[in-house]
Every structure is written in C-alpha cells, then in structure tokens.
Amino acid sequence: MATKTVTAEIVSEFVKSLVKESEKNQLHLVDHSPIFDEPLVGFASGDDPLFSQYKTIIGDFHMTPREVMEKATGKNPEKLSIVSWILPISLCTKASMRRESKYPTIRWSHSRFYGEQFNEHLRAQVVDFLQARGHMAVAPFISPFFKRLTLSNDHTSNWSERHAAYAAGLGTFSLSDGFITPKGIAMRCGSVVTDLDLPASTRPYTSHTANCAFLVNGSCGKCIDRCPGGAITEKGHDKKKCFDYMHTELSPLLERYGVRIAGCGFCQTKVPCESAIPTGLLKRRTSPKGATAA
Numbered sequence: 515m516a517t518k519t520v521t522a523e524i525v526s527e528f529v530k531s532l533v534k535e536s537e538k539n540q541l542h543l544v545d546h547s548p549i550f551d552e553p554l555v556g557f558a559s560g561d562d563p564l565f566s567q568y569k570t571i572i573g574d575f576h577m578t579p580r581e582v583m584e585k586a587t588g589k590n591p592e593k594l595s596i597v598s599w600i601l602p603i604s605l606c607t608k609a610s611m612r613r614e615s616k617y618p619t620i621r622w623s624h625s626r627f628y629g630e631q632f633n634e635h636l637r638a639q640v641v642d643f644l645q646a647r648g649h650m651a652v653a654p655f656i657s658p659f660f661k662r663l664t665l666s667n668d669h670t671s672n673w674s675e676r677h678a679a680y681a682a683g684l685g686t687f688s689l690s691d692g693f694i695t696p697k698g699i700a701m702r703c704g705s706v707v708t709d710l711d712l713p714a715s716t717r718p719y720t721s722h723t724a725n726c727a728f729l730v731n732g733s734c735g736k737c738i739d740r741c742p743g744g745a746i747t748e749k750g751h752d753k754k755k756c757f758d759y760m761h762t763e764l765s766p767l768l769e770r771y772g773v774r775i776a777g778c779g780f781c782q783t784k785v786p787c788e789s790a791i792p793t794g795l796l797k798r799r800t801s802p803k804g805a806t807a808a
C-alpha cells in the first residue's frame with residue numbers, strides 16, 4: 515500500500531538531484547568533473563500498445579512492462595508506468611572527442627565505463643526510492659532476467675532502454691541507430707517499471723526516425739564519415755562491424771585507460787545531433803536518401 519503520494523515531478527526531481535549530487539557521477543580518475551549533465555526524464559504508460567509492437571519490431575523475446583513486473587514480483591498490478599531518463603554526456607567530454615577520429619579519449623571511455631556504473635546505481639536508487647514509498651518498482655536492466663542476445667548479425671536485448679525512452683517521448687532513432695534527444699545523441703539512458711500511475715509524457719514526433727536529418731531529408735549523414743570502423747553507411751548501422759571495432763581495434767585502450775570496456779562514441783560526437791535535435795537541417799527541403807531505419 516502506498517504511504518505517500520509520489521508524483522511524476524517528485525520522481526523527476528529525485529533523478530535530477532542524484533545526477534547533480536552523486537559522487538558516482540564523476541570522472542574520479544580524470545578531474546572529478548561530472549560525467550553527465552542535467553538529465554531529461556519522461557514517463558510512459560506500461561500498457562502503451564507500443565510495448566506489444568516491440569515484440570514484432572525487436573523480437574518476441576523483448577519483454578513488455580507487464581511481463582517485467584510479473585517476472586520480478588509475481589504480481590500484475592492494475593496500473594503500470596515507465597520512468598525513463600536521458601543522461602547527456604558532459605560538454606567537456608564531447609569537446610575532447612571532437613579532436614579525435616580513431617580512438618576515444620579517456621574522458622569518453624571513463625564516461626562509458628564509470629558512467630554506466632553510475633547509471634546502474636541510479637536505477638537501483640530509483641527502485642529503492644519508490645519501494646520505500648510503498649510502490650512496486652523494477653529496473654529491467656539490472657534484474658537477473660535481463661539478457662543481451664546475439665542473433666546472427668544482430669546484437670539486441672530483452673529490454674531496450676532506448677525503446678522505453680522512445681515510448682516516454684524522449685527522442686527518436688537515427689541512421690547510426692543512436693537515439694537523438696532534445697539534449698542530443700551523446701547520452702546514456704535508463705528506466706524503471708513501477709505500479710505508480712504517472713501521466714504519460716507527450717511524444718512530440720510522429721515517426722521513430724523524426725529527429726535524424728539523414729533519414730528525414732538526406733541533409734546530413736555526418737556519422738557515416740565519423741565512424742572509424744566503417745560500420746555506418748547510407749543503408750544504416752552494421753552492428754557486427756560496430757561491435758568488432760570496439761572489441762578488437764579498441765582493445766589496447768583497456769589496459770591504458772584501466773577499464774573493462776572502452777566504448778567508442780565517434781558517431782555521437784562532432785555530428786549535428788551531438789547535443790540537440792538538428793532542427794535547422796530537419797527543415798531543409800531536400801529529399802530523403804538511403805535507408806529507412808526499419
């Protein structure tokens with residue numbers, strides 16, 4: 515039974531205050547500056563039909579919020595909501611990447627490695643915050659049933675944080691597969707499923723690729739040249755090439771930077787969508803080229 519009314523604003527403020535105040539959100543082996551800037555927070559209904567559509571778009575293995583809650587608690591509450599957040603990479607880290615073209619900087623790699631540790635902490639803290647107030651809450655990504663899957667050429671999972679963020683009105687996909695938000699594509703994201711009845715955020719787009727200037731009107735495509743692994747073409751993003759580049763070419767960085775995964779991030783920096791939706795390019799009257807991201 516809920517003991518206190520928890521509103522969307524309270525949840526949003528909780529996420530923002532942790533990002534602002536947590537020592538875990540720091541590049542503690544570089545200069546103690548924040549890994550992430552102020553987050554965006556959005557909400558979706560757990561019964562949004564999009565989540566059933568993801569079974570076709572992604573695969574039958576992708577869990578709906580009801581399946582997540584049922585699997586984690588054995589219960590099927592009347593209401594379900596998703597809290598989703600976007601953690602924009604700091605300006606200083608993005609600036610460091612703009613000067614590079616082959617190897618990510620230590621700031622980027624530590625933002626990938628320690629930033630995801632902070633993101634996991636944030637998921638756990640949001641779950642604790644909601645449970646302490648009498649609500650059910652589950653963070654799929656840090657649950658024992660979360661799975662990454664490698665299916666022939668496809669790298670996927672049974673809970674896609676970006677598809678949750680799409681449902682919560684926070685952005686759309688791009689030619690590189692990256693997720694373009696009002697604070698840009700250079701970000702990490704996370705989510706929690708809860709039995710709270712939170713008002714769903716508006717989705718200010720009509721297609722899942724509406725923020726990508728290449729896919730809308732062919733006026734961009736900068737991520738194609740930025741990708742050091744040749745994984746992005748006019749046809750889209752080759753996940754195997756992307757994975758292989760990160761895990762072979764970039765492996766010497768692991769020891770040098772003291773991380774277990776270095777990330778990459780060239781498709782997310784020095785591109786027009788790096789820190790914002792590229793509205794100027796989206797308004798251009800050119801015709802769409804190449805792939806649809808479907």
Ligand code: B12
Pocket residue numbers: 571572626633655662669670671672673674675676677680687688690691692693694699700701702703704722751753754756757776777778779781782807808
């Ligand atoms: C597996 C994985 C990978 C794989 C595959 C990535 C991929 N595109 O799926 C590999 C190893 C290649 C990879 C690479 C990277 N990753 Co990664 N990865 C994941 C992981 C663990 C699962 C992704 C997943 O489930 N994908 C599901 C598939 C289906 O997604 P998709 O193929 O991109 O989806 C397409 C279709 O669904 C399509 N679509 C078609 N029709 C429709 C219709 C509708 C309505 C909708 C909504 C969509 C849709 O749209 C999408 C784009 O084409 C997530 C964490 C998580 N649990 O979400 C992180 C995650 C995706 N990775 C992330 C990052 C940052 C990276 C890297 C930049 C590395 C780095 N850290 O430096 C690179 C490049 C990412 C990229 N360009 O996509 C971030 C995303 C950041 C962003 N801005 O988008 C995530 C979300 C981690 C996080 N917690 O923030 N990653």
